[in-house]
Each structure stands twice: as C-alpha cells, then as structure tokens.
Amino acid sequence: MDIALAVAAIGIGLAVLAWGADRFVTGAAATARDLGVSPLLVGITIVALGTSAPEIVVSALASLKGNGGLAVGNALGSNIANIGLVLGGTALFRPMSIQSTTLTRELPILMAVTLITVGLLSNHDLNRWDGVVLVVLLVLFLAWLIYSGLKQHSDDKMETEYQAEIPNDMPLKRSMLWLVIGLVLVLVGAKVLVEGAVFLAKAAGISDLVIGLTIIALGTSLPELATSLTSAVKGEHDIAVGNIIGSNIFNLVAVLAIPALVDPETYPTAVLYRDGLTMLGFTLLLVIFTFRPTQAANINRWEGLIFFLGYLSYLGYLAFS
Numbered sequence: 639m640d641i642a643l644a645v646a647a648i649g650i651g652l653a654v655l656a657w658g659a660d661r662f663v664t665g666a667a668a669t670a671r672d673l674g675v676s677p678l679l680v681g682i683t684i685v686a687l688g689t690s691a692p693e694i695v696v697s698a699l700a701s702l703k704g705n706g707g708l709a710v711g712n713a714l715g716s717n718i719a720n721i722g723l724v725l726g727g728t729a730l731f732r733p734m735s736i737q738s739t740t741l742t743r744e745l746p747i748l749m750a751v752t753l754i755t756v757g758l759l760s761n762h763d764l765n766r767w768d769g770v771v772l773v774v775l776l777v778l779f780l781a782w783l784i785y786s787g788l789k790q791h792s793d794d795k796m797e798t799e800y801q802a803e804i805p806n807d808m809p810l811k812r813s814m815l816w817l818v819i820g821l822v823l824v825l826v827g828a829k830v831l832v833e834g835a836v837f838l839a840k841a842a843g844i845s846d847l848v849i850g851l852t853i854i855a856l857g858t859s860l861p862e863l864a865t866s867l868t869s870a871v872k873g874e875h876d877i878a879v880g881n882i883i884g885s886n887i888f889n890l891v892a893v894l895a896i897p898a899l900v901d902p903e904t905y906p907t908a909v910l911y912r913d914g915l916t917m918l919g920f921t922l923l924l925v926i927f928t929f930r931p932t933q934a935a936n937i938n939r940w941e942g943l944i945f946f947l948g949y950l951s952y953l954g955y956l957a958f959s
C-alpha cells in the first residue's frame with residue numbers, strides 16, 4: 639500500500655462508516671420502536687450509542703492491532719470535535735435552546751465522567767484497572783438511562799422530538815435488515831479506515847495518537863455532525879445537543895475503556911496536558927454556556943463561535959507541535 643492508496647482507503651472507510659452508522663441507527667431505532675420501546679428511551683440509549691458505534695468499532699480494531707494510541711486519540715479527539723466543531727458549527731448556523739429536563743441531568747454526568755477520565759490519565763497511562771473503572775461507569779450510566787427512559791416524561795421536550803424522528807412506517811423485518819446491514823458496513827468501513835490510517839501514520843512519521851486525534855476523530859464524528867445539523871434545521875434543538883452529550887459520555891466510558899482493557903500502555907504527557915485538559919475545557923465551557931438559573935438554557939452564535947475557533951486553534955496547535 640502506498641500513501642495515495644492509504645489516503646483513498648481513509649476516504650472510502652470514512653464514507654462507508656458514516657453511511658453504515660446512519661443505517662444502523664435508523665434500523666435500531668425503528669426495531670426498538672416496533673418492539674414497543676418508548677421514543678425517549680430509544681433516543682437517549684440506542685441513538686446516542688449508535689452514533690458512537692464508529693468510535694467503538696474503530697477503537698476496538700485499532701487496539702487489537704496494537705495501535706492503542708490511535709484508539710485513545712479517537713476517543714479524546716472525537717469529544718473535542720463533537721463540542722468544538724459539531725456543536726459550535728451547529729450553533730453558528732442556528733442558535734439552540736435546551737428545554738429537556740433529561741439533558742439538564744445528563745450535563746453534570748458528562749462533567750463528572752470527564753473529570754474522572756482526566757484523573758485516570760493523570761499518571762500518563764491507561765491500564766486494565768482504569769478500563770474496569772470505565773466499564774463500571776458505563777454500566778451505571780446505562781442503568782440510569784434506562785431508568786430515566788422508562789419513567790413518564792410526557793412533558794419532556796425531547797420525548798416529542800424523538801417521537802417525530804423515529805421511523806414509524808418501517809416494518810420490523812426491514813428495520814432489522816437495515817440494522818444488520820448498517821452494522822456490517824460500520825465494521826467494514828472501520829477496518830478499511832484503520833488500515834489506511836495506520837499505514838499513513840507510519841509512512842508520514844506521524845504518531846497514531848495524532849492521527850486518531852485529527853483524521854479519525856473528525857471522520858467518526860460525522861454521524862454526530864449530520865444528526866445535529868439536521869435536528870437544528872428542524873428546530874429539534876434538544877436532539878441536536880443531547881446527541882453530543884450522550885455520544886461524549888459513551889466515547890469515554892465505552893470507547894476509551896477498549897484500549898485500556900485490550901492494549902494498556904503508557905502515553906506521552908501531552909495526552910493529559912494537551913488533549914485531556916482541552917477536552918475538559920470544552921466540556922466545562924458547555925456546562926457554563928448552558929447553565930441559566932433564571933431562563934431556558936441556550937447556546938447562541940457567540941458561544942458557538944468560541945467553540946468553533948477554539949477547535950480550530952486546537953488543530954493548529956497539533957499541526958505546529
């Protein structure tokens with residue numbers, strides 16, 4: 639494989655991965671709805687987990703190949719891209735207001751999980767005990783999501799938005815078929831993407847960590863970008879923001895747990911001081927911007943601009959460092 643072929647593999651892998659993730663989410667959501675699961679529960683679990691499927695599969699394949707740096711970069715870089723690029727760019731395009739009570743409870747969870755993750759990275763490695771901690775957090779978060787989704791939320795704005803978005807005219811057989819096709823496409827796209835990215839990193843003399851933080855993170859954030867932009871255009875702001883919050887939590891407790899369990903290793907100090915603290919800073923800004931004690935939470939264009947410029951600055955720092 640030469641560099642041109644590696645670049646082509648990355649492009650094809652990203653395209654297949656993004657479309658496969660979209661089909662997977664559609665099929666999974668429709669299947670759950672056909673089986674009688676409430677729209678809110680489908681949205682805050684299956685949709686959020688489904689948009690993180692590219693990160694999960696890419697990290698698993700990279701870790702199994704011994705490229706734990708790519709997996710870690712993918713997890714941290716995706717969280718930074720989700721807030722800086724996806725949420726910032728969406729808010730620049732259309733300011734968003736948050737009315738869902740479920741989201742206001744998820745934000746502190748995201749902040750807590752981010753703080754714990756940075757704490758785990760403070761000794762500059764990810765070991766299997768760190769992986770166990772993250773898996774425990776994943777189980778607790780899933781339990782909380784299911785509990786929240788099963789409760790009656792007739793007054794929750796996000797319930798209405800998901801009710802309108804989840805396909806209700808798709809037969810069970812067809813939705814299950816899309817579920818399987820989407821999963822296969824995600825697996826194939828991820829494999830092609832990882833192969834191309836690993837070769838490119840070695841050929842260009844770039845660490846797999848930086849490839850994961852940039853190209854892979856941007857690519858695996860495409861499902862979140864598509865979902866948030868589409869939801870914002872439709873005025874479904876709670877879905878747009880909730881998609882980012884849920885995906886970022888899954889990226890830490892599910893995606894980052896994989897390299898810790900499969901390919902534990904020591905990482906450069908930059909993983910903590912550059913990438914971990916940048917992720918923490920973006921998350922803290924998200925909490926500050928959406929905290930409105932006397933009015934509905936919102937993310938306006940100025941705040942979106944801060945996110946967007948912050949992300950461009952982070953990419954610039956990566957490029958020149």
